[in-house]
Amino acid sequence: MSRVIVWFKRDLRVADHAPLAEAARCDAALALFIIEPAWLASPECHPRQVAWLLKCLVPLRDALAARGLPLLVRTGEAVEVLAQLQREFACTQLFSHEETGPGWSYERDKAVARWCLAHGVAWTEWPQTGVVRRLRDRRGWAGRWRQRMDAPCLPAPAGFRAAPGFATSALASALPALRELGFSSAPDTPPAGESAARALLASFLGGRALGYRQHLSSPLTAETGCSRLSEHLAFGTLSMRTLHQATETAVRNTANRELAYGLRGFAGRLxxxxxxxxxLEDEPAIEWRNFARTADGLRPGDGSELQAIDRERLQAWCEGRTGFPMVDACMRQLVATGWLNFRMRAMLVSFAAYHLWLHWREPGLFLARQFLDFEPGIHWSQMQMQSGTTGINTLRIYSPTKQALDHDPQGRYVRQWVPEFGTAAYPAPIVDEASALAAARQRLYGLRQTREAHDEASAIQHKHGSRKSGLPPSGPRARRTRGADGGQGSLF
Incomplete structure (x- = not known):
């Protein structure tokens, strides 16, 4: 008799969900979400993210209940929760999606794998993105991505044979309150869940994508001109495959050339x-250490303690009081809302890395907590890319003054988020921009000219660089390309 637990992680939906589709064929099934203390205590976690997770679980629970499958939400370490359920349910199989997450989740998965092996539970994982496990190099990666994304989406199962003794009705109010998880309150969050994701997608494909390629750079236009689906992908309320196929269909079906142009740009960013x-899947250590080891020791905080002046600069950056109004406005919007458009995210990191000469790890942790759409693989790769420590990407230094002129020429955005700008209450610039950038360029370009750095860049490019994928080039001789700007979690 096949008795299965479907372990939900960052895949909070019922459509295009391979573990659910397979569970519908089993003799008895349970759905499980674990709120893990390791996540709640991690330096990337913020009450806003926890609150949004709980909002996502409500429609998921209801959609599963309508199909006869109870959703158990348990708080605890994964192995302990699974062991308790094993005693209650005697499961023979565990189904889940693969996850490319931070270090604590990687260690968790290894512990779960050991527990399953020791207790005779067959754990099957399915991919849900284009990430390929145990990849040797990037040859053929783009083709495999396309093959996965073009495969048919799986419909939501019609029904399940639920495990005896786990009545859906008894679990209708089983979600914990935010306070029970150790948080007194959280900022407001957007609508959550699978239906909310599909509504956003429909509005984007149906017209909001007009002018997308121009709108995504400016904080004035990106709020409505971007898809705003990044948090839904991060929590899996919408699958990447569903998004890809819906976008491709919209491009084919629209007669509006401008809309099609915007949608094609969006499709590339997927x-x-x-x-x-x-x-991150290929090299989990980039969460903690430099891609290019020749960059080790380049900045304070990389293997050493931050000096008092660096701490002060970091704090000013986090609080949006650097004396650079565009930087401060962007940080304040992010802290208040949990979202910021891609170019302004890149500018914030560039400013911390080059103007303030801060190592990427602590600014990265602060940003990870602020982003509702925190996606570890994108986040840490981009923190290093924008800080100049990958060894292969073009050094990209953003001028806050130029960004303000380009994307907020009337000062509307700055006035909205930094109302004290232009008064005695607003601080002077925390650094002299010209001298700070001259020093940063001298150190980084000097480092990249060494034979050791060139040799290491070749090895990094072989392992992590794109291969005829429709992606902009990377490497020591890469030229500037618009797509290479990226963004921490919100690439689109």
Missing amino acids: RWHCHFMQK
Whole structure:
């Protein structure tokens, strides 16, 4: 008799969900989501993310209940929760999606694999993005991505044979409150769940994508001109395959050439999403250490303690009081809302890395907590790319003054988020821009000219660089390309 637990992680939907589709064929099934203390205590976690997760679980629970499958939401370490359920349910199989997550989730998965082996539970994982496990190099990666994304989407199962003794009605109010998880409150969050994701997708494909390629750079236009689907992909309320296929269909069906142009730009960025996640899958250590080891020791905080002046600069950056109004406006919007458009994210990291000469790890942790759409693979790859420590990407230094002139020429955005700008209450610039950037360029370009750095860049390019994938080039001789700007979690 096949008795299965479907373990939900960052895949909070019923459509295009391979573990669910397979569970519908089993003799008895349970659905499980684990709220893990390791996540709640991690330096990337924020109450906003926890609150949004709980909002996503409500429609998921209801959609599963309508199909006769109870969703158990348990709080605890994964192995302990699974062991308890094994005693209650005597499961023979565990189904889940693969996950490319931060270090704590990687260690968790290894512990679960050991527990399953020791207790005779067959754990089957399915891919849900273009990330390929145990990839040797990037040859053929783009073709495999396309093959996965073009495969038919799986419909939501019609019904399940639920495990005896786990009545759906008894679990109708089983979600914990935010306070029970140790958080007194959280900022407001957008609508959550699979239906909310599909509504956003429909509005984007149906017209919001007009002018997308221009709108995604400016904080004035990106709020409505971007898809705003990044948090839904991060929590899996919409599958990448569903998004890809819906976008391709919309391009084919529209007679509006401008809309099709915007949608084609968006479609290309979906490949970027998985391209960056693949880097963390291939090399999990980039969450903590430099891609290019020749960059080790380049900045304070890389193997050493931050000095008081660096701490002060970091704090000013986090609080949006650097004296650079575009930087401060962007940081304040992000802290208040949990979202910021891609170019302004890149500018924030560039400013921390080059103007303030801060190592990427602590700014990266602060940003990870603020982003509702935090996606570890994209985040840490981009933190390093924008900080100049990958060894292969073009050094990209953003001028806050130029960004303001280009994307907020009337000062509307700055006035909205930094109302004290222009008064005595607003601080002077925390650094002199010209001298700070001259020093940063001298250190980084000097480092990249060494034989050791060139040799290492070749090895990094072989392992992590794109291969005829429709992606912009990378490498020591790469030229500037618009797509290479990226963005921490919101590539689109």
